[in-house]
Each structure stands twice: as structure tokens, then as C-alpha cells.
Amino acid sequence: MTGCSLGFINPLSVLENPGTTAGDFYARNFEKKAQPGRVILNLGPQHPSTHGVLRVLCELDGEYVARCEPILGYLHRMHEKMGEVKTPWQFLPNLGRVDYLHPLAWNWAFVGAAEKLAGLTVPPRAEWLRIISCELNRISSHLLWWGAFVMDLGGFTPILYAFEEREKINDILQIITGSRLTMANFRFGGVCADGDARFFKLIQEFIPYLRERLKMYQGLVTDNVILRRRLEGVGPIDVDLCQRYGATGPILRAAGLPRDLRVDYPYGYYDQVELTIPTGPVNDSFGRYLVRLAEIETSLSIVERALKVIPDGPIIMEKAPKVSWKLPAGESYMAVEGARGQINVHLVSDGGKTPYRVKLRAPGFSNLSLFAEAAKGTLLADAIAILGSLDLVIPEIDR
Amino acid sequence: MDLSLAIFVQIIAAVLLIIALMVGNAVVMVYMERKVAGFIQRRPGPYEVGPWGTIQAICDSMKLLAKQLYRPGNVDLILYYLAPVLAFFPVLLLFLPIPFGPWLTALHINEGIVLILAFAGLGVLSNLLAGWASNNKFSLLGAARAVAQTVAYEIPMILALLAVVFLSGSMDLKRITEQQGQWPWEWNILLQPLAFFIYLVSLVGETNRAPFDLPEAESELTAGFHTEYSGMGFALFFLSEYANMLLVSFVAAVFFLGGYKGPIADGFWWLFIKAYAVMFFMVWIRWTFPRVRFDQLLNLNWKWLLPLGLLNLWATAIIMKIFL
Numbered sequence A: 001m002t003g004c005s006l007g008f009i010n011p012l013s014v015l016e017n018p019g020t021t022a023g024d025f026y027a028r029n030f031e032k033k034a035q036p037g038r039v040i041l042n043l044g045p046q047h048p049s050t051h052g053v054l055r056v057l058c059e060l061d062g063e064y065v066a067r068c069e070p071i072l073g074y075l076h077r078m079h080e081k082m083g084e085v086k087t088p089w090q091f092l093p094n095l096g097r098v099d100y101l102h103p104l105a106w107n108w109a110f111v112g113a114a115e116k117l118a119g120l121t122v123p124p125r126a127e128w129l130r131i132i133s134c135e136l137n138r139i140s141s142h143l144l145w146w147g148a149f150v151m152d153l154g155g156f157t158p159i160l161y162a163f164e165e166r167e168k169i170n171d172i173l174q175i176i177t178g179s180r181l182t183m184a185n186f187r188f189g190g191v192c193a194d195g196d197a198r199f200f201k202l203i204q205e206f207i208p209y210l211r212e213r214l215k216m217y218q219g220l221v222t223d224n225v226i227l228r229r230r231l232e233g234v235g236p237i238d239v240d241l242c243q244r245y246g247a248t249g250p251i252l253r254a255a256g257l258p259r260d261l262r263v264d265y266p267y268g269y270y271d272q273v274e275l276t277i278p279t280g281p282v283n284d285s286f287g288r289y290l291v292r293l294a295e296i297e298t299s300l301s302i303v304e305r306a307l308k309v310i311p312d313g314p315i316i317m318e319k320a321p322k323v324s325w326k327l328p329a330g331e332s333y334m335a336v337e338g339a340r341g342q343i344n345v346h347l348v349s350d351g352g353k354t355p356y357r358v359k360l361r362a363p364g365f366s367n368l369s370l371f372a373e374a375a376k377g378t379l380l381a382d383a384i385a386i387l388g389s390l391d392l393v394i395p396e397i398d399r
Numbered sequence B: 001m002d003l004s005l006a007i008f009v010q011i012i013a014a015v016l017l018i019i020a021l022m023v024g025n026a027v028v029m030v031y032m033e034r035k036v037a038g039f040i041q042r043r044p045g046p047y048e049v050g051p052w053g054t055i056q057a058i059c060d061s062m063k064l065l066a067k068q069l070y071r072p073g074n075v076d077l078i079l080y081y082l083a084p085v086l087a088f089f090p091v092l093l094l095f096l097p098i099p100f101g102p103w104l105t106a107l108h109i110n111e112g113i114v115l116i117l118a119f120a121g122l123g124v125l126s127n128l129l130a131g132w133a134s135n136n137k138f139s140l141l142g143a144a145r146a147v148a149q150t151v152a153y154e155i156p157m158i159l160a161l162l163a164v165v166f167l168s169g170s171m172d173l174k175r176i177t178e179q180q181g182q183w184p185w186e187w188n189i190l191l192q193p194l195a196f197f198i199y200l201v202s203l204v205g206e207t208n209r210a211p212f213d214l215p216e217a218e219s220e221l222t223a224g225f226h227t228e229y230s231g232m233g234f235a236l237f238f239l240s241e242y243a244n245m246l247l248v249s250f251v252a253a254v255f256f257l258g259g260y261k262g263p264i265a266d267g268f269w270w271l272f273i274k275a276y277a278v279m280f281f282m283v284w285i286r287w288t289f290p291r292v293r294f295d296q297l298l299n300l301n302w303k304w305l306l307p308l309g310l311l312n313l314w315a316t317a318i319i320m321k322i323f324l
Helices: A011-016 A025-032 A079-085 A088-098 A103-118 A124-152 A158-177 A197-222 A225-231 A239-245 A250-255 A285-309 A363-369 A380-389 A394-398 B002-040 B056-066 B077-094 B112-120 B122-133 B137-168 B173-178 B193-206 B231-256 B268-286 B294-323
Strands: A039-043 A055-061 A064-071 A330-337 A342-349 A357-361 B099-101
Touching (some): A025 A055, A025 A064, A055 A380, A064 A380, A088 A103, A103 A124, A103 A330, A103 A342, A103 A357, A124 A158, A124 A197, A124 A285, A225 A285, A225 A380, A239 A250, A285 A380, A363 A394, B002 B056, B002 B077, B002 B268, B056 B231, B077 B112, B077 B122, B099 B173, B099 B268, B112 B137, B112 B173, B122 B137, B137 B173, B137 B231, B137 B294, B193 B294, B231 B268
Antiparallel strands (some): A330 A342, A342 A357
């Protein structure tokens, strides 16, 4: 600043100082490696298209992204540590808050790990209820992603259409979970509430309704020429890149590898439903878009099948663990296919009141790591499209 | 001397009326935009303030007036405050040659469209200055986009208008209107459908509206060139954006849709109905389409609209030469 050369220091200049001394540790470090003549652009943590609090540092050459680096941790809530200081019962509601878009998959991962460790058996009706609610939840997660993704591309309207469907799913899930966002109705050895006649009737009505709406989306959004031009060929991610970064879920399937835990390592009663895993015809952003829309259809058919075969019976095992329940000593591991990929819970217990260690593996963390490579050399607008196509939920990544 | 004084007084009165028109138009357009958006998105839109939310826009403008003018650090002071003013003032001149009715023209000159196109080009200067002076990288990127886009889309726009000028043999907006008939089949749109289409596309590009709103693409650049403006600074940009929309819609109405002429009785009401129909179209596509990418936007212009415009102009000239 000129203030310094005049012999006095303006106290405000520390706050307003531009140039090299501005920015925090990450920005300064990133800037060191920048080539001259390029612009460092800081996207986020408050930016309309970073879905919450992701921060991406970009080095721009004109409008091309020469290099970029995601920075995490703005929504770190110490869920893993909370798992260590709370009893399993107390920790259960936390799981819905890890990924608020697909909370039931996280419920299932944790409850499943505890059940494996303690050797609990879940009654059949509870297993089917878990499948129904988890798949409906997956649909609502994909719908929200769909709306937010098109909004990233500049189309404002689809998200409100998607929310209309999401509201219906929330209405349905509210009956058995009691909540609309951070659901936590799974219990060790079952679920906490049974679906009544209205629950099943609403689902029966919802399935044909959503199929009809998906056709409308196809015509309204998927076949839109601007959308296709924006997505086709943008951000190709091949299987090799996915495997190097540990990316899972729709991204890996869009790359062409039919890897789905519901089929490969079925948990619950998933081995009793026939599943066709949609894989992408192309591995670009449009392929990921198509795979997610196809997964909505897959989830619908799973729910349809589950409604046919769901038996009557108890929804929770006899002598289910009570609040003061202690996990037996040992360790267990549960992997669940979430809307964004593979969710793992690794539970280590020393037989005490609280688990010794709870490791949560968030799929978004690995998926986000792809971004720096996938976005290299693309236009800024394409980088935003790629970021959207990875379907990131930042709370889940930061945990 | 008397004559020029009369014209001077006339222009002053017209400018005052035009300011009223601009503000009134912004109020109407904010309401229309939000209601149409609500209708498209299956939600009610504004409905709390006043009957059917009609005074929502007035309350919004009151809020903008009362807001603090926050100035970020290290801006270029003069340019930062000059830019919104510069966005607002050229628009006043742009409405002068528009014939609102057979006897309702603020400034009747032979080359009305030249005046409009010349001063419409000034609008982008304010965007550039705003982006540059804000000392913000998002603003700078938005400003750079605004310049490239507006300069590019002016050319097919002029080519499309030139085809109509060929047809009428005049650049006088009133004469162009007079040569069209009362009924829709007597309007220039039937003689020049391609030119109308080119004009319609480039008008969206020229006014930086979605799907061509690259300078303020919010999912990429937060708010583009006006990221750092608040209160009235933002409001002036907003006002001039809607005024520009109204202007290009007026020009579309005059050149292609018969201007103030219409069935039953000629008058300014027809001009307004036609202009607002064009504006409704712009609102409609804004809430329907995703945004194009910047290279696609320029490709559309240089590879499609410009050659088509030239071809159309060429065909018009040949047909005029042979048959008329």
C-alpha cells in the first residue's frame, strides 16, 4: 500500500490489503505455485454453486481452469469423535446429519455394523421396511441433486419441480420416520415404527406418478439442446481415474464399471431383489446425469418389488438393545450403497459404554478428490458443471 | 431560434416522461417477472404485499433506496460511482426517437435507429467500468464477458434491422411504422421472418438476459459485474437492464410488429402491448432454459446469426433491386 511508503501505517490497510499478502494459508500457498499472468480465483466457501461450504481455489488462464484445488473442513462437526464419546444409542441421530440427503443409508451402515458386531438378527418385515425407506430416500436425494445440478447450469425452474416430488417422498417417509430431513428411524435389531395402510397406499400412488413425471423431465430437461451441449463431452472421468481416487457410486457406474454394493455384496434383503445396475453409455457429465436418472427408475422397481413381498410380523427383534446397551468387544465393518457411493462404517469396541473408534467413510470425499483432475483445462463454466455432476454433499465430506 | 427552444423544451419534457416510464416499467417488469416465474415454477410468486402482491416491487425499490451503499475496499472511487450512473443515463436518450403514436414522438429525426444503436452501445461501457472498478475478480470476468458478448451481438442485430431499413427505404422509425398496416398480415414480420428471428435472439444476447446472461452468470460468477454493488448502485443497473429490455422490445415492435398501428384504433397502447409481449417472451425463456456456455454463445453468434443475417440482407437487397 502507498500508506507504508509515506511513513505511516493505515490500520485499515491490514484489513483491506490486496495482492500477495491477502488471503489465508491455503490461498497464499496456492498462489506460490501460480504461473505469472494467471488469475487466482477463490470460489467459496460462500458461492452459489458450491452447495454449502465447499471452497475451491482456481488458477485461471483467461476463462480456462489451469489448476484447481478443493479445500475442505468448513463444516467439520466431529461426528467420528462424537461416536467415541456417546453410546451407540445416543450417536444414532448423528448419522442422519452426516449426509442429510440420504440419511437412511448412513443409519443402515451404523446400525448394520453394530448388528454384525453383536450378532443381532433383524425381522423380515423390518428388513423390507428398511429397503423401502432407504430406496425412497435415495430417490429424493437424486431428485434434489437433479434440480440443483440444472440450477448450476443456469436453469432455475427444474429444482422446484424436483421439490414437488421430494415433498411427496418426505410426506411418505414422515409416517415411519417422524422427520422430513435428518431421519433416524433405524434401531439396533429393526426399525422403530411400522408403516400403516396410508404409508403403503401413498407409495403405491407415488410410483406411477413419478414414472409419469420422469417422462416429463426427459422432454423438458434431458432433451433440451442447451443442456446437452453443456454436458456432453464435459469432464470425462474414466474407470482408471475413479479407481485411483476411490470414487464410487454413480460416478464409477457412469464410467462404465457396474459396481454396486447392493448387488456385489448384498446387505439386508437386497439379495432377494433383482437389480439391473444402470451404467453410463458415456463417461462424461451427461453420462453421470443419465445414470442418476436411471437409478431413480431402479429404486422405484425395488420399492415396487418390496411392496409385493413384504410380510407381516414384528418390526424389531425381541429383546432388542435398550438405551443402556453396551457393544460387545470386537470390531465390525459395514458397507452400504448410498446415493453418492460407498458408505462404510468401521466400528471398534472394547466392550465399554461407548465405542472405542467409529470410522465413517464418506463417498463424497473420494468423489470430490477427482474434481481437481477432471476440471483441469476446462472452462470455468464447465468446471462448475463437473462439480455439480459429482453430486457433492459437503457436510458428508467434512463429517 | 424559437423553433430550437421549442424542441429543447419538448426534449426536457420527454426526458422527464421517459424517467417516469423507466421507473414504471421496472415496477411492472419486476412484478411480471416474479409472477410469471412463479407461474412457470408452480408457486404463487409474490402475494403478501398488497392485493395479489402488486406493491411488492414498490416495497423492493424502497428497500433498495434505504439500503446502505456499501463500498468494498480498494475500489476505483470515481469509476465505481460513475458506472451505475453511466448505465442509467444513455437509456434516457434511447427512448427519444421512438414513435409512441402518430403525434407522439419526443424527437422526430430521420436517423432514429442510428441514434438508438449508437447510444445502446454505451451500456456495455458501464458494465466494463463497473467490473473493472470493483476490484473483484468475479466482476472483472463478468465485465470481460459483457464486452465480448454485447459487441458480438450488436452486429447481427444491426444486420436484422438493416434488412427492414432496406425494405422501407428509411431509418426514420415513424416512416417505418407508417409503411406497415394495421393488421398483423401487413407487418414487416411476414416480409422479414428471418430478420425477426435473428433480432429476437440477439436481443436476448444484447440485454444480457438468460439464457445468455453470461456477464452475471450467478452459478459461476456470483453476480458478475455488479457483485460489489448494493443499494441504489445495484438498483440503477437493475433499472437500466429493464429499460434496455423495454427499448429493444419497442424497436422490435416498431420494426417488425407495426409499431403503434393495430386493429380498431392506432395509438401508443398497441406499441406497449406489442413491446410487453416481446418482454413476456424474454421472461418466459429466462425461466425455461439453462444457460449456454460462453464459447457456445459466441459460436452461435459468429457462426450462425452473422452469416444468416448477411444472407438475409443480401437476399433482401437482390429482391428489392429486381422486383421493386
